[in-house]
Amino acid sequence: MPTCKDCKFYTPVDVRTGNCSNLGSEVLADIDTGMCPLRTFQPKD
Numbered sequence: 001m002p003t004c005k006d007c008k009f010y011t012p013v014d015v016r017t018g019n020c021s022n023l024g025s026e027v028l029a030d031i032d033t034g035m036c037p038l039r040t041f042q043p044k045d
């Protein structure tokens, strides 16, 4: 399963965390995208 770090809305801050532009807050890199609170995972191009 892909994780938040594989999502086009994710911008890394460090190896463990990044900002989700869709959520407007910081998320953990390794959250399973099946757990996306917005259900808006899209793979990076």
Ligand code: SF4
Pocket: 003, 004, 005, 007, 008, 009, 010, 019, 020, 021, 022, 023, 027, 033, 036, 037, 038, 039, 040, 041, 042
């Ligand atoms: S949109 Fe969902 S899957 Fe993508 S980075 Fe944000 S929280 Fe993670």
